[in-house]
Amino acid sequence: MSFLIDSSIVVTSQVLFFGFGWLFFMRQLFKDYEVRQYVVQVIFSVTFAFSCTMFELIIFEILGVLNSSSRYFHWKMNLCVILLILVFMVPFYIGYFIVSNIRLLHRQRVLFSCGLWLTFMYFFWKLGDPFPILSPKHGYIPNNGIESKGILSIEQLISRVGVIGVTLMALLSGFGAVNCPYTYMSYFLRNVTDTDILALERRLLQTMDMIISKKKRIATARRNMFQRGDVNNKPSGFWGMIKSVTTSAPGSENLTLIQQEVDALEELSRQLFLETVDLYATKERIEYSKTFKGRYFNVLGYFFSVYCVWKIFMATINIVFDRVGKTDPVTRGIEITVNYLGIQFDVKFWSQHISFILVGIIIVTSIRGLLITLTKFFYAISSSKSSNVIVLLLAQIMGMYFVSSVLLIRMSMPPEYRTIITEVLGELQFNFYHRWFDVIFLVSALSSILFLYLAHKQAPEKHMTP
Amino acid sequence: MASLDRVKVLVLGDSGVGKSSLVHLLCQNQVLGNPSWTVGCSVDVRVHDYKEGTPEEKTFYIELWDVGGSVGGASSVKSTRAVFFNSVNGIILVHDLTNKKSSQNLYRWSLEAVNKDLVPSGVLVTNGDYDREQFAENQIPLLVIGTKLDQIHEAKRNEVLTRIAFLAEDFNAEEINLVIEKRYFIRDGSQIVGFPDRKRFGAGIVKNLHYD
Numbered sequence: 001m002s003f004l005i006d007s008s009i010v011v012t013s014q015v016l017f018f019g020f021g022w023l024f025f026m027r028q029l030f031k032d033y034e035v036r037q038y039v040v041q042v043i044f045s046v047t048f049a050f051s052c053t054m055f056e057l058i059i060f061e062i063l064g065v066l067n068s069s070s071r072y073f074h075w076k077m078n079l080c081v082i083l084l085i086l087v088f089m090v091p092f093y094i095g096y097f098i099v100s101n102i103r104l105l106h107r108q109r110v111l112f113s114c115g116l117w118l119t120f121m122y123f124f125w126k127l128g129d130p131f132p133i134l135s136p137k138h139g140y141i142p143n144n145g146i147e148s149k150g151i152l153s154i155e156q157l158i159s160r161v162g163v164i165g166v167t168l169m170a171l172l173s174g175f176g177a178v179n180c181p182y183t184y185m186s187y188f189l190r191n192v193t194d195t196d197i198l199a200l201e202r203r204l205l206q207t208m209d210m211i212i213s214k215k216k217r218i219a220t221a222r223r224n225m226f227q228r229g230d231v232n233n234k235p236s237g238f239w240g241m242i243k244s245v246t247t248s249a250p251g252s253e254n255l256t257l258i259q260q261e262v263d264a265l266e267e268l269s270r271q272l273f274l275e276t277v278d279l280y281a282t283k284e285r286i287e288y289s290k291t292f293k294g295r296y297f298n299v300l301g302y303f304f305s306v307y308c309v310w311k312i313f314m315a316t317i318n319i320v321f322d323r324v325g326k327t328d329p330v331t332r333g334i335e336i337t338v339n340y341l342g343i344q345f346d347v348k349f350w351s352q353h354i355s356f357i358l359v360g361i362i363i364v365t366s367i368r369g370l371l372i373t374l375t376k377f378f379y380a381i382s383s384s385k386s387s388n389v390i391v392l393l394l395a396q397i398m399g400m401y402f403v404s405s406v407l408l409i410r411m412s413m414p415p416e417y418r419t420i421i422t423e424v425l426g427e428l429q430f431n432f433y434h435r436w437f438d439v440i441f442l443v444s445a446l447s448s449i450l451f452l453y454l455a456h457k458q459a460p461e462k463h464m465t466p
Numbered sequence: 467m468a469s470l471d472r473v474k475v476l477v478l479g480d481s482g483v484g485k486s487s488l489v490h491l492l493c494q495n496q497v498l499g500n501p502s503w504t505v506g507c508s509v510d511v512r513v514h515d516y517k518e519g520t521p522e523e524k525t526f527y528i529e530l531w532d533v534g535g536s537v538g539g540a541s542s543v544k545s546t547r548a549v550f551f552n553s554v555n556g557i558i559l560v561h562d563l564t565n566k567k568s569s570q571n572l573y574r575w576s577l578e579a580v581n582k583d584l585v586p587s588g589v590l591v592t593n594g595d596y597d598r599e600q601f602a603e604n605q606i607p608l609l610v611i612g613t614k615l616d617q618i619h620e621a622k623r624n625e626v627l628t629r630i631a632f633l634a635e636d637f638n639a640e641e642i643n644l645v646i647e648k649r650y651f652i653r654d655g656s657q658i659v660g661f662p663d664r665k666r667f668g669a670g671i672v673k674n675l676h677y678d
Contacts (some may be wrong), residue, residue: 101516101618120481201546201549202548205549208507208509208550211509212509212511213530215509215510215511216511216513216527218511219493219511219513219527223513266508269506269507270505270506272506273505273506273507273546274506276546276549277540277542277543277546280541280542280543280545280546281540281542283542284541284542399553
């Protein structure tokens with residue numbers, strides 16, 4: 001009986017998440033496009049719904065809501081469904097939509113998308129070989145009824161999904177950790193005055209005028225040639241062809257020259273346009289930084305830069321000294337307060353609540369951060385033809401990201417709450433994932449610093465020299 | 467050459483509706499082989515004989531300014547685009563017949579182009595609502611063009627065309643529905659449906675100007 005109640009609660013929350021994903025898709029992602037294929041929207045919302053349910057079950061585990069066996073059942077079912085979507089459905093549909101865009105293969109769409117899917121599966125499988133993901137106990141007699149043998153077992157698939165997802169998480173988090181103080185702090189803002197902008201605009205308009213005058217000359221010259229007759233266009237006979245090779249009309253020589261000049265000017269106008277946009281954006285940021293909110297973010301930026309430096313430092317230490325934290329921050333914090341500060345309190349009660357809050361914050365910020373990043377990414381690169389493929393790619397990334405954050409979140413929880421994750425995924429080498437995360441995080445953060453440094457150096461020189 | 471007056475016509479619309487292809491078709495009499503994204507603004511020139519065959523014949527250069535980007539873009543992009551909207555003689559609004567959103571966005575495009583003169587500070591003060599009154603005193607002639615008619619199924623064409631008819635009425639604009647098809651690579655531009663009509667409309671626009 002209680003199983004039914006628990007199931008209904010979980011299913012209701014899944015429907016809610018599905019609705020939220022649907023709305024997000026319609027309002028934010030596909031704001032400027034028309035949804036022609038509803039399959040895409042359904043897949044996106046379903047991926048979102050099941051990922052959020054995973055987080056919800058973790059929270060329920062901490063709070064002790066619902067029956068433990070029904071939690072376990074739903075957890076397994078959820079993982080199976082998510083894996084089904086991430087490994088079978090989404091890649092297949094990505095292949096299908098890519099193939100639909102190519103006109104030649106239009107007839108045998110399904111055939112070619114199956115072929116693409118098989119290639120994907122091959123590379124996906126090969127991905128797991130160089131990494132020590134599964135514990136050395138793998139391959140022995142299974143216990144607890146979990147099948148650890150077999151190609152399509154949950155662990156095999158999740159281990160590979162986890163590798164990709166952890167790489168993505170570390171890349172994003174490394175770049176975010178560096179970019180966040182860079183954008184918040186006004187120390188890095190270049191000084192832009194109105195006269196700079198006006199000067200650039202004037203140059204832009206002058207360039208456009210030059211392009212226009214040259215194009216007018218080309219148009220007039222072409223029209224004159226056309227009116228004089230088509231003599232130059234169609235060389236008739238053998239001698240005509242030889243003649244046209246040796247003596248080309250002087251008009252056409254000039255035309256190619258002018259056309260080259262026009263191409264160069266057009267390239268220049270594009271550069272000027274982009275620079276002007278950049279200047280306007282910087283000017284707005286300067287004005288924003290003078291407001292109250294802007295100053296608040298500025299201070300926040302200083303804190304974040306300290307945090308970022310600390311994280312890079314910790315990642316280096318972890319790698320160099322081959323150390324993986326054994327205790328989670330909650331238990332460690334409680335230990336410190338109890339042992340060193342001598343404050344006595346009910347450890348069990350507080351550890352539950354604090355870990356709930358901590359895990360909740362991590363989950364919410366990572367979901368929000370990911371959705372915002374995905375939206376920005378989508379706006380930047382999608383066009384009306386490729387929007388379906390890109391949304392499916394984003395759904396795939398989102399699913400993999402959430403699955404691997406579940407793997408990593410295990411580290412932040414006290415041991416008594418890790419059971420639900422460990423029971424199903426017990427054979428995985430969790431330490432490997434943390435090590436891998438640190439490595440990629442370090443690489444990503446350092447290269448972002450390098451990249452931002454170069455971009456920053458290059459920009460002010462460009463608009464100072466006229 | 468004799469001093470020729472400047473006629474500046476803007477070509478506005480969402481990304482991917484076919485503005486660059488349209489401009490290329492009008493000016494070069496050829497179909498654009500490999501359209502790519504327009505960054506900023508690209509200009510092309512068409513030589514037009516106003517009132518051809520009459521004693522008042524005069525040759526004009528019509529400049530077609532094809533402004534790229536999306537209508538919901540960042541305000542820095544909008545402020546930069548505003549630089550192109552100075553002293554405009556005519557506006558061509560292009561929308562994609564297969565994409566409803568592009569026709570809805572035409573209202574916002576026209577507001578952006580028209581409001582340039584009213585708000586010199588460069589900040590757009592519109593709340594997105596469309597008000598026909600704003601166009602009542604607008605002297606700039608408008609032309610609405612719908613592209614990609616051939617990509618719509620035969621059965622749905624009537625429904626689409628009736629919807630578009632209301633759109634054109636709202637703007638008090640002349641309307642053409644064009645076929646801009648990539649298959650016409652090699653053939654001559656004049657074979658494309660609607661092309662001779664286009665020449666006459668060009669004359670119509672220029673005629674309007676002379677009444678100012």
